[in-house]
Amino acid sequence: MLKPLEHLKIINNRLLLIKLIGHFPRLTWLAMQLARPLYVDHETFLNRTLRYGMMTLGAGKLPPEEVKAYVTGFNAMRENFKRAMQAQKDGVPLVWVQWILSSEIVAAFGARSLNAELLNVFGNVVGWEAPSKLIAEAEAIGVPVEYCSALKTSIGAYVLGQTPEPDLIVRASQPCDTSISSYQIMEYLTGAPAFTFDAPYWKDEPSFDYYEKVMWDFVAFMEHHLGRKIDWDKLREIINNVNDFNFYLHEVTEMMRATPCPCSMITLLMQWVMREITIGDPAITASAKEVYDVVKARYEKGEGIVKKEKIRVIWWNPPFAFFTYIFKWMEHQFGAVVVNDFIGQCQMPQIDTSSNESMIRDLAKSHLYLAMGRQCHGPVEYITDELKRALEAFNADCIIFAGHNGCQHGWAIGRIFKDICKKAKLPVLILNADIMDQRHMPEKEIMREITEFFRSTGLA
Amino acid sequence: MNILDIIQQSAGKTLNDYLMTAKASGQRIMGYFCAYVPEEIIHAAGYVPYRMRAVQSSGTTLGDTWFSSINCTFVRHVFDKVLRHDFDFLDGIIFSNGCDHLRRVYDNWRYAGVQTPFLHMFITPHVINDNANRQYLHECLNLKEVLEKHSGITISDQALKNSVRLYNRKRSLLNELYELRKAKAIPIKGSEFLSLMLTVTAVPVENAIEILEQVLIEIKGRDTTRPGDVRIFMAAGHMEEIDHLELLEGCGAAIAGDNLCMGLRHFDGQADETGDALAALADRYLNHMSCPRMINDFQRRLDHVKQTFKDYAIDAVILEKMKFCDLWGGEAFIWRNELKKTDIPILVLERELYGGSTGQIRTRLQAFFEQVRNRQVHDDFVQAAGKIYRLK
């Protein structure tokens, strides 16, 4: 039986540990190098709540200067979790913001935000089985088995008392039906008033107009429920941070075109996680800047993230939340670098802060460029054009498609995807896995399939 | 042949006789998916709106080369038929973002190189509010313009108003029929009603009106119920297998109310005939009884089933979901939890379109009906206590 918020408390303790050791990035890096035999191979009773964090920090394979950048962002996330857990006690409203959205407006109202899907990723800190157990709980109470596991985790977490109660919920009609459906369940279970960001299908001016109005409606919804006005100056400050954050990551995304590739995809993905949790926070912008500085220095020197880059990979579909180390493993084992992907690459447009109106319009518009939403809310071309651009610009040797069990609309265009790959004449590995639930395909199996793929195609 | 036989025959065909006659006389036919697509605009542009279906499907072998095994069987059957040229008689097709499976039909249709003269994606917002209403109106205007451009015609206000009037007439007749099911003696079986729906969504509206008028006369004084029947409220997305409803009826169901695509959702609510026709259509289509794709409306759907339970003396609810349908799966979760609070028995059936498993379904239905019967507390307006249907 789990105690209330037990998972979140464990996660926060581990993040605190990272904060402490993060003062000594070189030492941390060295310790993780030396201790590799104790945790890299598999989870044990002893390393259970430490392994995921160390693997995410590269298990001694991520340069210390990057470890430092991670720690900066991790501290901000820890602060967010802590504040969310204390919101009720502090009498501050807590707003659940669905992972496909972004929390700038919530912060500009002085409310606290919580990404209700956080345990998809962070649940792994508690042990490899933790997210699977949350999923199993959701299924046990009758949540449809075919839902995307990302959302089953959130429902399981809530019913097991692992997510703080929301005062308000902000949800979206994209990227898929699981999102549409599961957040009706969330509203039903929590009884919290919910606002829906109804995403248009297209990315054109009438669609942006619609979404802008949705954003204004959201401001009104917040005013109504919180009984206060939005603080425009605060919003401007937040958006300035967002703009800087996006600028740095956009630049890093672009620099990854270079051969050799100067950055590991896990670094961009971790920045994405930070965005998910606490966008607009100056600390994560600082983290993005640190990443940018490190990558730029490498880029200018013509250095890659691996000494000898042998394989350039495009990773399509979301990465495995439970196996963040895969990127470092591929780099370390095969000199294989993921140079472009579905989630980590940043394509966020800048937001014009010259007036309140321009901020709202551009903010709405920019939300349609958030990862996964950007590709999935409309016609297949929003996915395939991006893939084609990646194929043209990133000089890839192969594609790994992380097939995700519950992604029905994604599998519905499998044939179109395969035809594009065929035309590109690149080898493709299609993994039949689940990005959240490693019961479908555990990390060892993923490594085995990738190894076989590289070998059988002559890439390794 | 009496009218009920005619509709039964028409319902089982992809291309029925009414449609063949219309086609032969030069009328064009426009396929569409989903109850959120406004038929009136299609009609006013000179087309016969044709609700897409998978009847006479021979399987999903070809469909499966484009869709995956985790896609719903409705789209896989339909796409199979597309690739077998069963829908070559269509002069155009209007797709919908109803659900994930459906919206990808638009993509695969284009990439599979199916030769259809007109393709259009019609977007319905996922919420019901003023902003969404304006957006839906914009979408209606857009549809009108693309149809005008494609056909080289102008859709006049008068033509639109005329279409609204005709479709209102069709809806009001369907509503009249639906309401007859309130009576203890239900004059039309659920399976017959489904045949009727399949027919009136695939014939010129003028024919549909005639058919409905005849059916109303034909069923006067009829009683299709048998002693011991369990009065059922059916909820589901797309449903088209008459055999399936006959199976339910064979097990003792009398279908008295519904929330189905091929049911109430098609004819719930009227369009205002006095003001601007497009605005009236936006109002009607966005606000008719919703399906679970509408995020902010589950409370209304719950209220509706509870109210129908009372008004139509329902004994039990059957909610059917197609395998891999997230939307109805989530709805089932909410209904199961909510209806148990009000002691309304509910059975959730998961199936595949033309998926067989009749033996299994029969056993589940028989067991369920038995439980419901044992809980009936009075004869006429039967209420069933459903404490056993508790979630763990």
Ligand code: SF4
């Ligand atoms: S992976 Fe697919 S199913 Fe899951 S949230 Fe994303 S779009 Fe939806």
Ligand code: SF4
């Ligand atoms: S269930 Fe809803 S979305 Fe699906 S076809 Fe019917 S009305 Fe449209």
